[in-house]
Every structure is written in C-alpha cells, then in structure tokens.
Amino acid sequence: MSLDEKTTETAQEALDNLIAGVIQFREDIYPEQRELFNKLAHEQTPRAMFITCADSRILPELITQSSPGDLFVTRNVGNIVPPYGIMNGGVSTAIEFAVMALGVHHIIVCGHSDCGAMKAVLNPASLDGMPTVRSWLRHAEVARTVVEENCGCADHNTLGVLTEENVLAQLDHLRTHPSVAARLASGQLFIHGWVYNIGTSEIRAYDASKGEFRLIGDGPLPMATPKSRYV
Ligand SMILES: [Zn+2]
Numbered sequence: 001m002s003l004d005e006k007t008t009e010t011a012q013e014a015l016d017n018l019i020a021g022v023i024q025f026r027e028d029i030y031p032e033q034r035e036l037f038n039k040l041a042h043e044q045t046p047r048a049m050f051i052t053c054a055d056s057r058i059l060p061e062l063i064t065q066s067s068p069g070d071l072f073v074t075r076n077v078g079n080i081v082p083p084y085g086i087m088n089g090g091v092s093t094a095i096e097f098a099v100m101a102l103g104v105h106h107i108i109v110c111g112h113s114d115c116g117a118m119k120a121v122l123n124p125a126s127l128d129g130m131p132t133v134r135s136w137l138r139h140a141e142v143a144r145t146v147v148e149e150n151c152g153c154a155d156h157n158t159l160g161v162l163t164e165e166n167v168l169a170q171l172d173h174l175r176t177h178p179s180v181a182a183r184l185a186s187g188q189l190f191i192h193g194w195v196y197n198i199g200t201s202e203i204r205a206y207d208a209s210k211g212e213f214r215l216i217g218d219g220p221l222p223m224a225t226p227k228s229r230y231v
Helices: 003-007 011-032 034-040 090-101 116-122 131-150 155-174 178-185
Strands: 048-053 071-076 106-112 190-196 203-207 212-215
Touching: 011 034, 048 090, 071 090, 090 106, 090 178, 106 155, 116 131, 116 155, 131 155, 155 190, 155 203
Parallel strands: 048 071, 048 106, 106 190
Antiparallel strands: 190 203, 203 212
C-alpha cells in the first residue's frame, strides 16, 4: 500500500487491515515460529531495554533485527525519561522492573529524525489545546535550553541538534534512578544514546569520551556509559 492510499484509508478500512493482520499472524506467522513462542510463553530474558518515541515509524525490533523476547520496550511521546522522584509513572516503573527483576545489562534511549515532540519543543504554541503533552515535554526543556544557549546552528539544523541533546538529557535523567545508578556504579549496566534517521536507516550513537554522536558500524561502538567505580 502506498502512502497516498494509506492516508485516504477510512476508519473501517483501517480496522479491517488490523484485523486481517491479527488473523495472518495467528495462521501464518505463529506456526512458523511456534517453538520460539512456546519457549517465551512462561519467561522473558530480554537482552536490552529500549526506550523510544511513540512515533509509528519506529519499529525497535525491525531496526535492530530483534525477535520477540529480545527487547523490553517502553515508548512515549519524545522518548522521555522523567527524573527519579518527579513522576513515578510508567517509564520509571519499567526501568526499575527491567533492571531489578529482569537484570537487563543495557538500556538504550533512542530518539529519531522528524520527531513531532521535538518540533513541539521548538514551537510551544503548537501545543495549545494539548496541556498534557505540554506538561510531559517539560522534561525536554533542559535540552531546549542547552541548544538555545550553546548552539549557533542554522535553523534547519536546530531540530537535529535538539533531538541529540534530548537523548543526552534523558540519559542524565536515567542516571537519577537508584536502580540504574547502583548498577552503573558496579559496572553491571550500560546505557546508550541513539538517534535513528527514518529516511536513511542510519543510527548514530553517543560517544561520551568524544562528546559526539557517531554512526554505528563505523569504527568502535560509541559508548555513553560513565566509568564504573565498584568493579
Ligand atoms: Zn518522536
């Protein structure tokens, strides 16, 4: 289906397509992977926690070529991680569960190109009539201020720089969570800041030692994790 055809999809067609997918999954896809789903029926041991935007164009399993059971995913508008203690909602709960109960060794915060949330941070007037979104995006305010005060970037670059700074701000917030801080200190947990480009498929990761984002697969993997102290 082309994008044009999809944008003219009626409400009924949208539902019909979803239901057709449900049936296709059950009748065609599931039988091919029955062994995997039977194994997953009673336990999960994900290899990473993946925190990303709710944007429909991001498929964490697709862009990392992961299978069911591989990623513990939390999504929200703007891939935000509220600082610990401010709002013990879904994101904080998912982080604590992933680290303490599942023992994940990696947490990835992944922003993306053309992010509507980041555009709204740059243009707060667009949030008139959306008080909940406005309130949620205050957790990205720090990134906007960092860009405003430091980046002499041309207008067309501002969104990209803000998107990167927002990922770094959320990594900072992530480190305020006690479960995360404790396991970072002991070297049992690694955190990663990524930005996914929808149009090119490229993912750039933050290199804390160099203070820059670099393409994954181009040299050593850029690492955002601070040095551990209790190994
Ligand atoms: Zn987004």
